[in-house]
Every structure is written in C-alpha cells, then in structure tokens.
Amino acid sequence: MTSTDEVDMSETQPLHHEERFTEAHWSMLLESIDLSIAQEAIICRVPLLEEGVVERVLKRDALVCGHANPAAFEKLRSLLIMHFSARNQMALELGEEETTAIASSVREHLRGRVGDQLGTPPG
Incomplete structure (x- = not known):
C-alpha cells in the first residue's frame, strides 16, 4: 500500500442511521473524495482547476x-467519476442549492490545504 492509498481512520467516526445522508455526512464524503483527487492530481502534476483539464482526464x-x-x-x-456520482446523489437527497453550497465550501477548504498546486481556476 502506498502513502496515497492510506486513509487516516482516527478522525473517521461511524455514523448512526439518523446521521447518514445529512449535510454533514455529504460534506465529509465530498471532502474525502476531493482530497484524494487533489493528492492524485499533485502526484501527476495535473492542473485540474484549469479550463478543460477535468474533461481531458475523463477522456x-x-x-x-x-x-x-x-x-x-x-x-x-476514477475519483473524478466518484465525485460526480456523489454530487449527483447529493443533489437528489439535499437539492441542488444545498449541494452547490456544500461543494463550494469543500473547494474553498481544499484550496486552503493545497494552494495553487492544482492550477488556477478560470475567471
């Protein structure tokens, strides 16, 4: 197992049935997926935030x-596909507006952790 495959389970707590599919659950899930995406992109030196790059990776x-x-x-x-799948499921569970807010929050948090290593976002 490589260091990028390791998962720190010390911060992960099992969720009770009532806590599943809440905003907090989706936020943690999306952040976990997106942090893994950032790690792999940094390893490959892929500027994911630049225009058209995600589409090229998917192809x-x-x-x-x-x-x-x-x-x-x-x-x-594979992680990018997982991200989009989770985001679509979030939209079904929470609605598009809440999903967009959570996704934006996760992106800002990750940007603080990885800086400009993923390129510069368009606009």
Whole structure:
C-alpha cells in the first residue's frame, strides 16, 4: 500500500442511521473524495482547476500530466467519476442549492490545504 492509498481512520467516526445522508455526512464524503483527487492530481502534476483539464482526464488524455504515473492517473480519473456520482446523489437527497453550497465550501477548504498546486481556476 502506498502513502496515497492510506486513509487516516482516527478522525473517521461511524455514523448512526439518523446521521447518514445529512449535510454533514455529504460534506465529509465530498471532502474525502476531493482530497484524494487533489493528492492524485499533485502526484501527476495535473492542473485540474484549469479550463478543460477535468474533461481531458475523463477522456484518459494522459498528456495533461506534468509527471507520468499511469496508476495515479487512472485513480485520479476514477475519483473524478466518484465525485460526480456523489454530487449527483447529493443533489437528489439535499437539492441542488444545498449541494452547490456544500461543494463550494469543500473547494474553498481544499484550496486552503493545497494552494495553487492544482492550477488556477478560470475567471
């Protein structure tokens, strides 16, 4: 197991039935997925925040990488798909407005942790 595969379970607490699918649950889930995405993107030196880069990763265009690491690139692609799947499920559970607010909060939190290592967002 590589260091990028390790998960720190010390901060993870099992959720009771009543706590599942709450805003807090979705926020923690999305943050976990997005942190893993950031880690893999940094390993591959993929500027994910730049225009069109996510689409290129989803199309398996490894030329977007600044550093070749096929295993990390494929994991990055899978995590991006997982992110979109979780976000769609969140929208069904919580509504689009709340989902957008949670996703924005997670992005801002991660930006504080990884800085500009993922490129510069458009706009």
